Amino acid sequence: MYRVAVLLALLCAICHSSTASTFTNGLLPNGDFEYGPKPSEMKGTLVTSKTAIPKWEITGYVEYIKSGHKQGDMLLIVPAGAFAVRLGNEASIKQKIKVAKGQFYSLTFSAARTCAQEERLNVSVSPNSEPNDWGMLPMQTMYSSNGWDSYAWGFLAEASEIEISVHNPGVEEDPACGPLIDSIALKLLSPPKRGNDNLLKNGNFEEGPYVLPKTSSGVLIPPKIEDDHSPLPGWMIESLKAVKYVDSDHFAVPVGKRAVELVGGKESALTQVVRTIIGKTYVLSFAVGDAKNACEGSLGLEAFAGNSTVKVAYKSTGKGGFTRAKLRFKATQARTRVMFFSTFYTMTSDHSGSLCGPVIDDVRLISERLTKVVNAIN
Numbered sequence: 445m446y447r448v449a450v451l452l453a454l455l456c457a458i459c460h461s462s463t464a465s466t467f468t469n470g471l472l473p474n475g476d477f478e479y480g481p482k483p484s485e486m487k488g489t490l491v492t493s494k495t496a497i498p499k500w501e502i503t504g505y506v507e508y509i510k511s512g513h514k515q516g517d518m519l520l521i522v523p524a525g526a527f528a529v530r531l532g533n534e535a536s537i538k539q540k541i542k543v544a545k546g547q548f549y550s551l552t553f554s555a556a557r558t559c560a561q562e563e564r565l566n567v568s569v570s571p572n573s574e575p576n577d578w579g580m581l582p583m584q585t586m587y588s589s590n591g592w593d594s595y596a597w598g599f600l601a602e603a604s605e606i607e608i609s610v611h612n613p614g615v616e617e618d619p620a621c622g623p624l625i626d627s628i629a630l631k632l633l634s635p636p637k638r639g640n641d642n643l644l645k646n647g648n649f650e651e652g653p654y655v656l657p658k659t660s661s662g663v664l665i666p667p668k669i670e671d672d673h674s675p676l677p678g679w680m681i682e683s684l685k686a687v688k689y690v691d692s693d694h695f696a697v698p699v700g701k702r703a704v705e706l707v708g709g710k711e712s713a714l715t716q717v718v719r720t721i722i723g724k725t726y727v728l729s730f731a732v733g734d735a736k737n738a739c740e741g742s743l744g745l746e747a748f749a750g751n752s753t754v755k756v757a758y759k760s761t762g763k764g765g766f767t768r769a770k771l772r773f774k775a776t777q778a779r780t781r782v783m784f785f786s787t788f789y790t791m792t793s794d795h796s797g798s799l800c801g802p803v804i805d806d807v808r809l810i811s812e813r814l815t816k817v818v819n820a821i822n
């Protein structure tokens with residue numbers, strides 16, 4: 445009896461220590477920068493010591509900014525809490541964190557462009573042996589009205605302790621120019637699985653990056669994301685512009701809790717490649733709607749598969765809602781690329797200049813034989 449108790453206690457200690465020490469989901473420690481440097485470690489807004497910001501290590505020109513701070517005629521606001529950091533010339537912030545080795549993670553953070561025109565951030569993890577374990581995220585296009593956007597980036601954890609780094613590689617005349625950063629969060633992604641009745645992985649987009657609970661601007665998934673490092677498991681973002689990951693807490697979503705808003709017009713394609721049998725007929729079905737974000741008018745969505753395409757027009761009043769569409773096609777290759785994009789660039793009707801577009805959700809691909817069986821059963 446005693447031995448069993450000891451064993452149980454021991455097992456429990458192991459299970460506790462492993463779950464407690466491995467990061468799965470949420471803001472990184474001091475990820476919203478609410479704990480700041482001591483006054484003695486600052487000169488104005490400039491942080492003067494490498495370890496002054498609790499939990500973080502900094503290099504280069506890093507400023508600690510309080511919401512409401514004035515820069516020239518610009519008032520800097522902060523999306524979560526009262527503080528953020530600004531990465532000036534060649535500045536970076538780093539944090540070490542324990543993760544589950546061999547698993548995929550998605551990093552989410554908020555950033556706002558300030559004075560430089562073409563701001564970019566290099567997000568990376570170490571150790572890494574893969575050449576693409578860093579990502580250069582462009583911030584030149586503003587998608588949301590208040591200037592702050594959230595970005596996601598996916599990576600494979602190659603060790604049980606990794607260092608996450610966000611670096612501004614820019615060199616401006618004014619060293620204080622550079623993006624503001626806030627709310628850095630991490631999420632363990634479960635590997636995408638195919639459902640019984642769907643040849644696509646993660647067709648309902650329920651698995652994806654961490655959505656910051658206090659930000660209502662969605663999460664941008666940057667372009668040119670490779671398949672196996674996608675923060676949106678199963679899917680790739682091809683071409684030039686980002687797509688936006690939206691959640692039902694802040695937006696209208698056709699099915700479940702998550703969906704994708706195609707905000708980049710024809711310049712961003714959401715794709716997935718599936719194995720198909722040449723000559724066989726398949727049916728691609730999906731929901732198209734609006735995110736209840738004042739994106740009004742006729743939203744056009746185009747779907748491609750095999751040699752077939754369909755254009756869907758969805759009349760949006762900007763108040764949420766969706767329609768369903770189908771594309772029937774014959775596979776011409778053993779691997780078929782399924783692709784979606786928005787026909788037009790659209791802006792929200794609130795004069796904020798925010799880009800918006802059709803929302804896509806509940807994407808299913810089944811072979812036609814199966815469609816007939818399913819219809820017969822129904």
Ligand SMILES: *[C@@H]1O[C@H](CO)[C@@H](O)[C@H](O)[C@H]1NC(C)=O
Binds near residue numbers: 566567568579611613
């Ligand atoms: C981004 O950062 C990583 C890690 O420091 C570095 O290896 C890579 O060269 C950087 N990329 C660019 C384009 O500067």
Ligand SMILES: *[C@@H]1O[C@H](CO)[C@@H](O)[C@H](O)[C@H]1NC(C)=O
Binds near residue numbers: 750751
């Ligand atoms: C279908 O597409 C393939 C390549 O994507 C092309 O080689 C082929 O000629 C096309 N077939 C038809 C009938 O359009």
